[in-house]
Amino acid sequence: MKPHSEMTEAQTPTYSQSRPTVFVVDDDAAMRDSLRWLLESAQLNVQTCDSAEAFLDIARPDACGCLVLDVQMPGLSGPELMDELKRRHVHLPILFLSGHGDIPTVVQAMKGGAVDFLQKPYDNAQLLERIGQALTLDADSRDARRREFLRSQRLEGLTAREREILEQVVAGRSNKEVGRKLAISYKTVEAHRGRLMRKMGAASFAELLQMMLGGRRETI
CATH class of the missing domain: 3.40.50.2300 (Response regulator)
Structure with a gap:
C-alpha cells in the first residue's frame, strides 16, 4: 500500500x-x-x-x-x-x-x-x-477487560472442589451450609475457602463477592 x-x-x-x-x-x-x-x-x-x-x-x-x-x-x-x-x-x-x-x-x-x-x-x-x-x-x-482477564486466570488456578465451594459461597451460603450441601466438614470448607481467597487475590469476602459478581457467573 x-x-x-x-x-x-x-x-x-x-x-x-x-x-x-x-x-x-x-x-x-x-x-x-x-x-x-x-x-x-x-x-x-x-x-x-x-x-x-x-x-x-x-x-x-x-x-x-x-x-x-x-x-x-x-x-x-x-x-x-x-x-x-x-x-x-x-x-x-x-x-x-x-x-x-x-x-x-x-x-x-x-x-x-x-x-x-x-x-x-x-x-x-x-x-x-x-x-x-x-x-x-x-x-x-x-480496565474492565483487564480485571476480567485476571479473574479468569485466577479461576483457572482453582481446583474443582474450590470452584464448588466458591459457587456456594458467592450464593450466600455459610461455611456450615456449604459443608452440609457438599457432605464435607466445616473445617474442610474453611480451609478450602482460605486457599481459594488467596488464589483469587481477595483480601475479604466483600472483595471476593465484588470480583465474582462483576464478572460472568457461568465461568465458575
Missing part, C-alpha cells in the same frame, strides 16, 4: 496506557490539520490518517484512546471501517464527524456501536468535551 504522510511517524506505532492517542481519520487535509492543532493545543496525543485503509495499516487491538472518524471518504467509508475494526477486535470508542447528509448513516452506525457524533462544522469546546468522554470510556473499558 502506498505510504501516507501522516503515517510516517508511526510506521511502528507504540501505545501507552498513560498517554492515550486520539486517532483522526479524514480524507480532507485541512480538516486533519485543524483537528491536529485543536487536539495538540489541549495536550492530547494525536495520530492522523487520510483514509480508512491507512488507519487499518496501523490499527492494533491493544491501541488505547479513541477514533475521530469522517463518515464519507474514498474507499472504505467510516461505518465500513468501524465494522472492519470490530472484526479485528480493535475496541477504540468511535466519534463520527458528520455532514448534514450523513446523519441517517451515522444514526445507523451508532446503533452498531459508535459512541457519539458531531455535525460539521463542529464546536471546538464540544468536540474536546466529547473526546474527553470517549477517552474516559476507553480507559474504563480497558
Whole structure:
C-alpha cells in the first residue's frame, strides 16, 4: 500500500496506557490539520490518517484512546471501517464527524456501536468535551477487560472442589451450609475457602463477592 504522510511517524506505532492517542481519520487535509492543532493545543496525543485503509495499516487491538472518524471518504467509508475494526477486535470508542447528509448513516452506525457524533462544522469546546468522554470510556473499558482477564486466570488456578465451594459461597451460603450441601466438614470448607481467597487475590469476602459478581457467573 502506498505510504501516507501522516503515517510516517508511526510506521511502528507504540501505545501507552498513560498517554492515550486520539486517532483522526479524514480524507480532507485541512480538516486533519485543524483537528491536529485543536487536539495538540489541549495536550492530547494525536495520530492522523487520510483514509480508512491507512488507519487499518496501523490499527492494533491493544491501541488505547479513541477514533475521530469522517463518515464519507474514498474507499472504505467510516461505518465500513468501524465494522472492519470490530472484526479485528480493535475496541477504540468511535466519534463520527458528520455532514448534514450523513446523519441517517451515522444514526445507523451508532446503533452498531459508535459512541457519539458531531455535525460539521463542529464546536471546538464540544468536540474536546466529547473526546474527553470517549477517552474516559476507553480507559474504563480497558480496565474492565483487564480485571476480567485476571479473574479468569485466577479461576483457572482453582481446583474443582474450590470452584464448588466458591459457587456456594458467592450464593450466600455459610461455611456450615456449604459443608452440609457438599457432605464435607466445616473445617474442610474453611480451609478450602482460605486457599481459594488467596488464589483469587481477595483480601475479604466483600472483595471476593465484588470480583465474582462483576464478572460472568457461568465461568465458575
